[in-house]
Amino acid sequence: MTEWIISILLLIGGTFVLVGSIGLVKMPDFFMRLHGPTKATTLGMAALLTAAMIFFSTTQAGVSVKEILISLFLLLTAPISAYMMIKSAIHHKLDSIDRTQGKNNVEDEA
């Protein structure tokens, strides 16, 4: 039973990580490309680390909760690094596609 749960969580995690990287390659401009790795990949990593937590809790002695630390760390730092990257992209005045709305509201204070 636990083997099924671990397998399903691993497959969900791998699929989301792959979807994030496909988004990184396929999207037309940088501001869209940022969506894939920051959201889909973080969710995939959370699923993978949950699977690892269940796996090590069942195969080894005692309950293993330390994988939550990596998961929590990734969930905390992914928005911060995405914010820094979008700031540098605005600073470099990267092009977005034509139908992006609200481009005039962006001001670069740096």
Add this chain to the structure above:
Amino acid sequence: MLETVILIVFAMIGLSLLLNIWRLLVGPSVPDRILALDTMYINSIALIILYGMSMGTALYYEAALLIAMLGFVSTVAVCKYLLRGDIIE
């Protein structure tokens, strides 16, 4: 069954690492390359965790935590350098 699933997920994450390398080489601007490197850090954490699961040992957890911290710090440092021309002002 678990061994097969771990192999399949290894293949998925390897494929996504290849896609990241493509974006790292092609990427038209510098923030694209930073984004590709950040994603590669996260995918390598996934690879290390999977390798530990396939070996049946929890020894690789510390390596994964270190790579997570270094990836975040390096991404923020490079972005800060691009923004201000300096890292610690």
